[in-house]
Amino acid sequence: MHLKRSTWNVLAVAAALAVAYSLWRVAAAPVAQPEAGGLAQKIFYYHVGSALTMYLAFLVGGVASVVYLRRQQRTWDLVATANLEVGLVFCTLVLITGPLWARPVWGTWWRWEPRLVTFLILWLSFVVYFLFRRSIAAERLRARLAAVYAILACLNIPLVVLSTRLWRPEQQLHPRRVGLPPTMLWTLLWSVVALALVYVLLAGLRYRVAWLEARRTERLTEEETR
Amino acid sequence: MNAGYMWAAYGAIALILAGYLAALAVRVARLERGHDDDGNGEPQP
Numbered sequence: 001m002h003l004k005r006s007t008w009n010v011l012a013v014a015a016a017l018a019v020a021y022s023l024w025r026v027a028a029a030p031v032a033q034p035e036a037g038g039l040a041q042k043i044f045y046y047h048v049g050s051a052l053t054m055y056l057a058f059l060v061g062g063v064a065s066v067v068y069l070r071r072q073q074r075t076w077d078l079v080a081t082a083n084l085e086v087g088l089v090f091c092t093l094v095l096i097t098g099p100l101w102a103r104p105v106w107g108t109w110w111r112w113e114p115r116l117v118t119f120l121i122l123w124l125s126f127v128v129y130f131l132f133r134r135s136i137a138a139e140r141l142r143a144r145l146a147a148v149y150a151i152l153a154c155l156n157i158p159l160v161v162l163s164t165r166l167w168r169p170e171q172q173l174h175p176r177r178v179g180l181p182p183t184m185l186w187t188l189l190w191s192v193v194a195l196a197l198v199y200v201l202l203a204g205l206r207y208r209v210a211w212l213e214a215r216r217t218e219r220l221t222e223e224e225t226r
Numbered sequence: 227m228n229a230g231y232m233w234a235a236y237g238a239i240a241l242i243l244a245g246y247l248a249a250l251a252v253r254v255a256r257l258e259r260g261h262d263d264d265g266n267g268e269p270q271p
Contacts, residue, residue, distance in 0.1 A: 093242060198243060
Protein backbone atom coordinates (compact mmCIF):
# COMPACT_ATOMS: atom_id res chain seq x y z
CA MET A 1 0.00 0.00 0.00
CA HIS A 2 1.47 3.31 -1.03
CA LEU A 3 -0.13 5.45 1.62
CA LYS A 4 0.82 8.94 2.74
CA ARG A 5 2.68 9.21 6.05
CA SER A 6 -0.31 11.02 7.57
CA THR A 7 -2.59 8.10 6.63
CA TRP A 8 -0.19 5.67 8.33
CA ASN A 9 -0.22 7.85 11.44
CA VAL A 10 -4.03 7.98 11.52
CA LEU A 11 -4.19 4.19 11.10
CA ALA A 12 -1.63 3.63 13.88
CA VAL A 13 -3.46 5.98 16.28
CA ALA A 14 -6.83 4.36 15.47
CA ALA A 15 -5.37 0.89 16.11
CA ALA A 16 -3.75 2.01 19.40
CA LEU A 17 -7.01 3.61 20.62
CA ALA A 18 -9.07 0.56 19.64
CA VAL A 19 -6.63 -1.77 21.44
CA ALA A 20 -6.67 0.44 24.56
CA TYR A 21 -10.49 0.57 24.59
CA SER A 22 -10.88 -3.17 23.99
CA LEU A 23 -8.39 -3.96 26.79
CA TRP A 24 -10.35 -1.66 29.11
CA ARG A 25 -13.51 -3.60 28.20
CA VAL A 26 -11.72 -6.91 28.85
CA ALA A 27 -10.61 -5.63 32.27
CA ALA A 28 -14.13 -4.39 33.07
CA ALA A 29 -15.87 -7.58 31.89
CA PRO A 30 -17.27 -9.76 34.68
CA VAL A 31 -14.94 -12.43 36.07
CA ALA A 32 -16.12 -15.97 35.32
CA GLN A 33 -16.81 -18.62 37.95
CA PRO A 34 -13.68 -20.52 39.10
CA GLU A 35 -14.82 -23.69 37.28
CA ALA A 36 -15.06 -21.63 34.06
CA GLY A 37 -11.47 -20.42 34.50
CA GLY A 38 -11.90 -17.30 36.66
CA LEU A 39 -9.61 -14.54 35.34
CA ALA A 40 -8.11 -16.93 32.76
CA GLN A 41 -11.47 -16.88 30.95
CA LYS A 42 -10.60 -13.31 29.86
CA ILE A 43 -8.03 -14.87 27.47
CA PHE A 44 -11.07 -15.88 25.39
CA TYR A 45 -11.56 -12.34 23.99
CA TYR A 46 -8.14 -12.03 22.35
CA HIS A 47 -7.84 -15.77 21.62
CA VAL A 48 -11.03 -15.78 19.53
CA GLY A 49 -10.24 -12.26 18.20
CA SER A 50 -6.83 -13.48 16.98
CA ALA A 51 -8.42 -16.53 15.34
CA LEU A 52 -11.00 -14.41 13.45
CA THR A 53 -8.29 -11.95 12.35
CA MET A 54 -6.15 -14.89 11.20
CA TYR A 55 -9.03 -16.22 9.05
CA LEU A 56 -9.40 -12.77 7.48
CA ALA A 57 -5.65 -12.50 6.73
CA PHE A 58 -5.47 -16.02 5.24
CA LEU A 59 -8.60 -15.34 3.20
CA VAL A 60 -7.11 -12.13 1.73
CA GLY A 61 -3.82 -13.97 1.11
CA GLY A 62 -5.62 -16.88 -0.56
CA VAL A 63 -7.71 -14.59 -2.79
CA ALA A 64 -4.57 -12.60 -3.73
CA SER A 65 -2.89 -15.91 -4.71
CA VAL A 66 -5.82 -16.79 -6.99
CA VAL A 67 -5.69 -13.31 -8.56
CA TYR A 68 -1.92 -13.70 -9.07
CA LEU A 69 -2.40 -16.97 -10.96
CA ARG A 70 -4.95 -15.29 -13.23
CA ARG A 71 -3.15 -12.00 -13.87
CA GLN A 72 0.53 -12.85 -13.21
CA GLN A 73 1.16 -9.38 -11.73
CA ARG A 74 3.85 -9.15 -9.05
CA THR A 75 1.72 -6.87 -6.85
CA TRP A 76 -0.66 -9.74 -6.10
CA ASP A 77 2.19 -12.02 -5.09
CA LEU A 78 3.39 -9.32 -2.68
CA VAL A 79 -0.16 -8.83 -1.31
CA ALA A 80 -0.44 -12.59 -0.78
CA THR A 81 2.92 -12.88 1.02
CA ALA A 82 2.22 -9.88 3.25
CA ASN A 83 -1.21 -11.13 4.33
CA LEU A 84 -0.16 -14.74 4.79
CA GLU A 85 2.79 -13.71 6.97
CA VAL A 86 0.59 -11.53 9.20
CA GLY A 87 -1.97 -14.37 9.25
CA LEU A 88 0.76 -16.72 10.45
CA VAL A 89 1.61 -14.32 13.30
CA PHE A 90 -2.04 -14.31 14.44
CA CYS A 91 -2.17 -18.11 14.00
CA THR A 92 0.83 -18.35 16.36
CA LEU A 93 -0.96 -16.13 18.90
CA VAL A 94 -3.95 -18.47 18.83
CA LEU A 95 -1.67 -21.47 19.41
CA ILE A 96 -0.01 -19.76 22.39
CA THR A 97 -3.13 -18.37 24.07
CA GLY A 98 -5.23 -21.52 23.53
CA PRO A 99 -3.25 -23.81 25.88
CA LEU A 100 -2.98 -20.97 28.46
CA TRP A 101 -6.77 -20.82 28.51
CA ALA A 102 -7.31 -24.60 28.29
CA ARG A 103 -5.07 -25.53 31.25
CA PRO A 104 -7.15 -23.88 34.02
CA VAL A 105 -10.52 -24.59 32.34
CA TRP A 106 -10.11 -28.11 30.92
CA GLY A 107 -7.19 -29.23 33.09
CA THR A 108 -4.93 -29.91 30.09
CA TRP A 109 -2.59 -27.82 27.91
CA TRP A 110 -3.34 -29.74 24.74
CA ARG A 111 -5.52 -32.53 23.42
CA TRP A 112 -5.30 -34.26 20.07
CA GLU A 113 -8.87 -33.42 19.08
CA PRO A 114 -10.08 -32.45 15.57
CA ARG A 115 -10.09 -28.65 16.08
CA LEU A 116 -6.57 -28.58 17.50
CA VAL A 117 -5.09 -31.07 15.02
CA THR A 118 -6.52 -29.29 11.97
CA PHE A 119 -5.38 -25.96 13.42
CA LEU A 120 -1.85 -27.23 14.03
CA ILE A 121 -1.76 -28.50 10.43
CA LEU A 122 -2.85 -25.02 9.28
CA TRP A 123 -0.02 -23.37 11.24
CA LEU A 124 2.57 -25.86 9.98
CA SER A 125 1.40 -25.53 6.37
CA PHE A 126 1.97 -21.76 6.41
CA VAL A 127 5.35 -22.13 8.14
CA VAL A 128 6.26 -24.44 5.25
CA TYR A 129 4.87 -21.85 2.78
CA PHE A 130 7.59 -19.40 3.83
CA LEU A 131 10.32 -22.07 3.83
CA PHE A 132 9.09 -23.05 0.37
CA ARG A 133 9.34 -19.46 -0.89
CA ARG A 134 12.92 -19.15 0.37
CA SER A 135 13.94 -22.30 -1.47
CA ILE A 136 13.17 -20.99 -4.99
CA ALA A 137 15.35 -18.24 -6.44
CA ALA A 138 13.54 -17.57 -9.76
CA GLU A 139 10.96 -14.87 -9.00
CA ARG A 140 8.15 -15.83 -11.38
CA LEU A 141 8.43 -19.56 -10.69
CA ARG A 142 8.50 -18.89 -6.94
CA ALA A 143 5.43 -16.66 -7.12
CA ARG A 144 3.46 -19.18 -9.22
CA LEU A 145 4.30 -22.23 -7.10
CA ALA A 146 3.77 -20.30 -3.85
CA ALA A 147 0.32 -19.17 -5.05
CA VAL A 148 -0.68 -22.77 -5.83
CA TYR A 149 0.66 -23.92 -2.45
CA ALA A 150 -1.15 -21.11 -0.59
CA ILE A 151 -4.47 -22.01 -2.22
CA LEU A 152 -4.00 -25.67 -1.23
CA ALA A 153 -3.09 -24.67 2.34
CA CYS A 154 -6.19 -22.43 2.55
CA LEU A 155 -8.39 -25.43 1.70
CA ASN A 156 -7.80 -26.59 5.30
CA ILE A 157 -9.55 -23.48 6.71
CA PRO A 158 -13.15 -24.75 6.24
CA LEU A 159 -12.09 -27.99 7.90
CA VAL A 160 -10.75 -26.07 10.94
CA VAL A 161 -13.94 -23.97 11.17
CA LEU A 162 -16.30 -26.94 10.77
CA SER A 163 -14.24 -29.44 12.78
CA THR A 164 -16.50 -29.18 15.85
CA ARG A 165 -19.50 -30.10 13.67
CA LEU A 166 -17.86 -32.71 11.43
CA TRP A 167 -16.62 -34.88 14.29
CA ARG A 168 -18.62 -36.23 17.23
CA PRO A 169 -18.90 -33.89 20.26
CA GLU A 170 -17.67 -36.68 22.60
CA GLN A 171 -14.29 -36.49 20.84
CA GLN A 172 -13.73 -32.82 21.64
CA LEU A 173 -13.54 -30.22 24.35
CA HIS A 174 -14.33 -27.34 21.99
CA PRO A 175 -18.10 -26.68 22.02
CA ARG A 176 -20.20 -26.68 18.85
CA ARG A 177 -21.94 -23.43 19.73
CA VAL A 178 -20.99 -20.64 22.11
CA GLY A 179 -23.78 -18.54 23.60
CA LEU A 180 -22.59 -15.23 25.03
CA PRO A 181 -24.38 -12.61 27.16
CA PRO A 182 -24.43 -9.13 25.51
CA THR A 183 -21.60 -7.69 27.71
CA MET A 184 -19.24 -10.48 26.71
CA LEU A 185 -20.35 -10.35 23.08
CA TRP A 186 -19.60 -6.60 22.81
CA THR A 187 -16.23 -7.07 24.52
CA LEU A 188 -15.42 -9.79 21.98
CA LEU A 189 -16.55 -7.58 19.08
CA TRP A 190 -14.32 -4.72 20.26
CA SER A 191 -11.38 -7.13 20.53
CA VAL A 192 -12.02 -8.21 16.94
CA VAL A 193 -12.19 -4.56 15.76
CA ALA A 194 -8.93 -3.71 17.58
CA LEU A 195 -7.08 -6.75 16.23
CA ALA A 196 -8.46 -6.16 12.72
CA LEU A 197 -7.04 -2.61 12.77
CA VAL A 198 -3.69 -3.96 14.00
CA TYR A 199 -3.84 -6.49 11.14
CA VAL A 200 -4.43 -3.76 8.53
CA LEU A 201 -1.48 -1.79 9.92
CA LEU A 202 0.83 -4.83 9.97
CA ALA A 203 -0.24 -6.09 6.53
CA GLY A 204 0.24 -2.60 5.07
CA LEU A 205 3.74 -2.32 6.52
CA ARG A 206 4.64 -5.86 5.44
CA TYR A 207 3.47 -5.10 1.91
CA ARG A 208 5.59 -1.96 1.89
CA VAL A 209 8.65 -4.02 2.97
CA ALA A 210 7.99 -6.57 0.21
CA TRP A 211 7.54 -3.83 -2.41
CA LEU A 212 10.71 -1.97 -1.39
CA GLU A 213 12.70 -5.24 -1.39
CA ALA A 214 11.39 -6.15 -4.85
CA ARG A 215 12.32 -2.70 -6.16
CA ARG A 216 15.80 -2.97 -4.65
CA THR A 217 16.36 -6.41 -6.23
CA GLU A 218 15.22 -5.02 -9.58
CA ARG A 219 17.65 -2.10 -9.28
CA LEU A 220 20.57 -4.36 -8.34
CA THR A 221 19.82 -6.71 -11.27
CA GLU A 222 19.75 -3.75 -13.66
CA GLU A 223 23.11 -2.53 -12.33
CA GLU A 224 24.65 -6.00 -12.75
CA THR A 225 23.46 -6.37 -16.35
CA ARG A 226 24.80 -2.93 -17.33
CA MET B 227 -8.27 -17.06 40.27
CA ASN B 228 -5.80 -18.04 37.53
CA ALA B 229 -4.50 -14.50 36.98
CA GLY B 230 -1.09 -15.87 35.93
CA TYR B 231 -2.52 -17.55 32.83
CA MET B 232 -4.26 -14.34 31.82
CA TRP B 233 -1.13 -12.21 32.25
CA ALA B 234 0.98 -14.77 30.38
CA ALA B 235 -1.46 -14.80 27.44
CA TYR B 236 -1.84 -11.03 27.15
CA GLY B 237 1.90 -10.54 27.75
CA ALA B 238 2.72 -12.94 24.90
CA ILE B 239 0.26 -11.16 22.57
CA ALA B 240 1.71 -7.73 23.42
CA LEU B 241 5.30 -8.90 23.05
CA ILE B 242 4.79 -10.63 19.70
CA LEU B 243 2.63 -7.93 18.07
CA ALA B 244 4.78 -5.03 19.34
CA GLY B 245 7.99 -6.82 18.35
CA TYR B 246 6.70 -7.62 14.87
CA LEU B 247 5.40 -4.07 14.37
CA ALA B 248 8.73 -2.57 15.48
CA ALA B 249 10.69 -4.95 13.21
CA LEU B 250 8.54 -4.00 10.20
CA ALA B 251 8.77 -0.27 10.94
CA VAL B 252 12.57 -0.42 11.24
CA ARG B 253 12.82 -2.49 8.04
CA VAL B 254 10.68 0.00 6.09
CA ALA B 255 12.75 2.92 7.41
CA ARG B 256 16.04 1.22 6.45
CA LEU B 257 14.83 0.28 2.96
CA GLU B 258 13.46 3.76 2.34
CA ARG B 259 16.83 5.23 3.32
CA GLY B 260 18.47 2.82 0.85
CA HIS B 261 20.33 0.76 3.42
CA ASP B 262 21.38 -2.81 2.70
CA ASP B 263 19.85 -5.82 4.42
CA ASP B 264 23.03 -7.51 5.58
CA GLY B 265 22.78 -5.92 8.99
CA ASN B 266 25.99 -3.91 8.76
CA GLY B 267 24.16 -0.64 8.30
CA GLU B 268 26.21 0.28 5.23
CA PRO B 269 24.41 2.23 2.53
CA GLN B 270 24.01 0.49 -0.82
CA PRO B 271 26.49 1.38 -3.55
